[in-house]
Amino acid sequence: MIPTIKDVAAHAGFSIATVSRAINAPHTVNPITLDKVRQSIDALNFRPSPLGRQLRGERTRLIGLILPTLANPVFAECLQGIDELASAQGYRLMLMTTQYDAHRERHAIETLREQRVEGLILTVTDADTHPLLDELDRAGLLYVLMHNDTVRRPSVSVDNRLAAYDGVRSLIAHGHRRILMLAGTLAASDRARQRHLGYAQAMQQAGLTPAPALEVDFNAEELAPSVLAHLTSGQSRPTALFCSNDLLAMVVMRGLRRARLRIPQDMSILGFDGLAMGELLSPPLASICAPNREIGCAAWRRLLARVTGDDDASASTSLALTLPHSLREGATIAAISNRTDSTSPRASAATEQPLA
Amino acid sequence: MIPTIKDVAAHAGFSIATVSRAINAPHTVNPITLDKVRQSIDALNFRPSPLGRQLRGERTRLIGLILPTLANPVFAECLQGIDELASAQGYRLMLMTTQYDAHRERHAIETLREQRVEGLILTVTDADTHPLLDELDRAGLLYVLMHNDTVRRPSVSVDNRLAAYDGVRSLIAHGHRRILMLAGTLAASDRARQRHLGYAQAMQQAGLTPAPALEVDFNAEELAPSVLAHLTSGQSRPTALFCSNDLLAMVVMRGLRRARLRIPQDMSILGFDGLAMGELLSPPLASICAPNREIGCAAWRRLLARVTGDDDASASTSLALTLPHSLREGATIAAISNRTDSTSPRASAATEQPLA
DNA sequence: GTGAAAGCGCTAACAA
DNA sequence: TTGTTAGCGCTTTCAC
Numbered sequence: 199m200i201p202t203i204k205d206v207a208a209h210a211g212f213s214i215a216t217v218s219r220a221i222n223a224p225h226t227v228n229p230i231t232l233d234k235v236r237q238s239i240d241a242l243n244f245r246p247s248p249l250g251r252q253l254r255g256e257r258t259r260l261i262g263l264i265l266p267t268l269a270n271p272v273f274a275e276c277l278q279g280i281d282e283l284a285s286a287q288g289y290r291l292m293l294m295t296t297q298y299d300a301h302r303e304r305h306a307i308e309t310l311r312e313q314r315v316e317g318l319i320l321t322v323t324d325a326d327t328h329p330l331l332d333e334l335d336r337a338g339l340l341y342v343l344m345h346n347d348t349v350r351r352p353s354v355s356v357d358n359r360l361a362a363y364d365g366v367r368s369l370i371a372h373g374h375r376r377i378l379m380l381a382g383t384l385a386a387s388d389r390a391r392q393r394h395l396g397y398a399q400a401m402q403q404a405g406l407t408p409a410p411a412l413e414v415d416f417n418a419e420e421l422a423p424s425v426l427a428h429l430t431s432g433q434s435r436p437t438a439l440f441c442s443n444d445l446l447a448m449v450v451m452r453g454l455r456r457a458r459l460r461i462p463q464d465m466s467i468l469g470f471d472g473l474a475m476g477e478l479l480s481p482p483l484a485s486i487c488a489p490n491r492e493i494g495c496a497a498w499r500r501l502l503a504r505v506t507g508d509d510d511a512s513a514s515t516s517l518a519l520t521l522p523h524s525l526r527e528g529a530t531i532a533a534i535s536n537r538t539d540s541t542s543p544r545a546s547a548a549t550e551q552p553l554a
Numbered sequence: 555m556i557p558t559i560k561d562v563a564a565h566a567g568f569s570i571a572t573v574s575r576a577i578n579a580p581h582t583v584n585p586i587t588l589d590k591v592r593q594s595i596d597a598l599n600f601r602p603s604p605l606g607r608q609l610r611g612e613r614t615r616l617i618g619l620i621l622p623t624l625a626n627p628v629f630a631e632c633l634q635g636i637d638e639l640a641s642a643q644g645y646r647l648m649l650m651t652t653q654y655d656a657h658r659e660r661h662a663i664e665t666l667r668e669q670r671v672e673g674l675i676l677t678v679t680d681a682d683t684h685p686l687l688d689e690l691d692r693a694g695l696l697y698v699l700m701h702n703d704t705v706r707r708p709s710v711s712v713d714n715r716l717a718a719y720d721g722v723r724s725l726i727a728h729g730h731r732r733i734l735m736l737a738g739t740l741a742a743s744d745r746a747r748q749r750h751l752g753y754a755q756a757m758q759q760a761g762l763t764p765a766p767a768l769e770v771d772f773n774a775e776e777l778a779p780s781v782l783a784h785l786t787s788g789q790s791r792p793t794a795l796f797c798s799n800d801l802l803a804m805v806v807m808r809g810l811r812r813a814r815l816r817i818p819q820d821m822s823i824l825g826f827d828g829l830a831m832g833e834l835l836s837p838p839l840a841s842i843c844a845p846n847r848e849i850g851c852a853a854w855r856r857l858l859a860r861v862t863g864d865d866d867a868s869a870s871t872s873l874a875l876t877l878p879h880s881l882r883e884g885a886t887i888a889a890i891s892n893r894t895d896s897t898s899p900r901a902s903a904a905t906e907q908p909l910a
Numbered sequence: 911g912t913g914a915a916a917g918c919g920c921t922a923a924c925a926a
Numbered sequence: 927t928t929g930t931t932a933g934c935g936c937t938t939t940c941a942c
Contacts, residue, residue: 227911253917
């Protein structure tokens with residue numbers, strides 16, 4: 199079926215050792231022999247099996263990738279960056295997704311470990327409390343976290359707390375006082391926690407009262423009545439929503455529209471992630487941007503440094519690598535005049551200026 | 555470093571054969587022995603290396619995946635479906651992206667072949683003229699195409715021609731006469747060709763004149779002036795655009811907005827792909843929907859049937875598996891009154907009714 | 911410059 | 927029930 203080095207040797211009339219050398223150290227074999235061997239290789243369409251090599255203890259050049267889902271483009275964007283570098287450097291990627299499920303996380307790690315991946319790039323729900331990561335440490339399997347916000351483990355991410363702080367400060371600077379944070383049903387993630395911390399800090403610093411994050415069902419067609427009530431109730435109606443990620447922001451925007459609220463006149467929206475897609479929305483989504491692709495690249499570089507042992511430089515570096523975030527203005531944030539801080543959507547709309 | 559079966563055997567005080575049996579056929583070994591072996595396995599945190607197994611000619615349970623890009627969620631959606639089934643059935647996925655580059659396609663195939671994948675799921679630019687696929691056939695490497703529209707090779711896709719035909723017919727039914735098709739810079743793909751065929755057919759059947767597809771640069775911030783000229787020139791201004799995919803439709807929508815055209819009052823838009831994201835737009839994007847996730851699943855099932863040899867049933871089946879498409883109405887298509895088929899955006903807007 | 915042979919981790923036939 | 931052994935595809939001494 200699939201030709202082996204043996205077949206090539208027989209075909210060329212040499213020993214397998216010579217064929218091996220012809221492949222791995224061409225200069226050590228007689229040019230004429232080399233030519234014959236190469237002809238046989240072509241004739242049989244032979245490709246050396248990495249299994250044989252790997253078995254000999256060579257490097258597998260295999261890196262494992264564990265992501266929660268690809269339904270959220272955040273991870274697809276990271277993956278693009280990783281894939282770019284990996285294939286350029288001759289590594290292969292083995293991908294598994296977990297759908298945020300702990301069992302699948304465990305299964306993924308076991309599977310990849312069995313495959314003898316040289317390292318792992320992953321995003322988990324909560325990096326600080328994750329027992330599997332301790333196991334990885336114990337097993338000596340190298341890994342780098344992406345997006346997870348922890349100082350205890352090797353990770354690449356933005357400063358989620360600070361980024362959220364900056365974003366919410368910007369909302370406040372636009373005159374918003376009643377700002378609510380919305381989170382997906384997976385509010386338990388380390389980044390969601392950090393983002394809420396940043397939100398709370400910005401609020402308090404402005405003398406405002408932070409509220410707990412409001413959980414929103416990602417998959418529902420409409421916003422739940424209970425949620426909608428929070429967003430529209432007369433007196434304390436929020437004027438701005440800080441969504442813990444862009445996908446959530448998009449779902450919320452749709453929900454608000456269906457409830458006949460205008461964006462940003464009736465409600466300002468700020469997302470988090472900086473999805474490329476967000477710019478295509480109408481109005482373009484304001485978002486706290488993480489350099490997702492760059493996060494993927496950086497994670498790759500860190501992992502590879504560890505894998506190849508070029509880690510001397512980064513040994514002095516702290517575990518957590520923090521990449522700069524940025525604010526994308528978009529057009530989903532309206533400025534609010536604080537004097538006429540009316541609670542009626544209609545009334546307030548008149549005093550608001552959509553932001554270019 | 556990584557413990558081998560030998561280490562376990564030594565630790566447990568048995569032969570490697572017994573350890574192997576303890577792992578692969580526990581019932582054939584003495585319970586007491588089994589217990590000891592298992593303790594050693596746990597103690598050493600041993601995982602059998604698939605390399606050894608695979609080398610013995612066992613199945614690798616490895617499937618290769620070659621996608622153009624993950625920047626287009628179409629592929630991410632397929633991948634979700636594939637990944638779901640693959641991990642449920644104990645297969646591993648090796649992913650490579652090509653960015654529509656022929657060299658990378660070749661490289662991906664070679665790499666995966668070397669890895670001894672049992673089969674390949676891929677999307678190529680043009681399946682009919684692709685020399686690499688002939689090579690796969692010759693090499694006997696099993697594969698299934700996704701999205702590629704060809705009857706010559708095993709593939710899973712929608713009927714792109716018919717789907718486009720249906721979509722354009724719907725535009726015509728809404729009163730549109732001047733309908734233009736836009737395509738990405740990769741207009742050479744088999745599916746783009748089929749879609750244009752469907753477009754042309756629907757136009758001709760309605761007594762209208764189809765135009766060649768207009769190429770649009772995907773990555774530009776604004777629509778190119780030449781393109782914009784096509785879309786706004788007075789007399790022959792199109793009233794509807796059929797975009798060869800949803801991502802393109804989104805880019806075009808943004809471009810139109812920047813050019814101060816309203817959607818759908820000034821211009822109707824129909825996309826192709828049925829991206830989940832499209833429903834979150836405002837207005838929700840009308841699209842010809844392919845069941846992307848289902849396409850991934852179906853491709854997986856077909857490939858696995860071939861890989862495992864359960865192909866008897868599908869031997870009678872034709873090579874190309876066509877899944878049903880559907881039309882998502884969205885709200886980017888306006889009805890046009892044909893009597894007052896005015897060419898001025900402003901004037902025509904008055905006679906148009908946005909479609910719920 | 912080339913070949914013979916050992917060994918990587920594992921399974922399976924065969925022996926005990 | 928357990929052990930011995932050959933061999934999967936390959937690289938790498940070590941001879942020749």
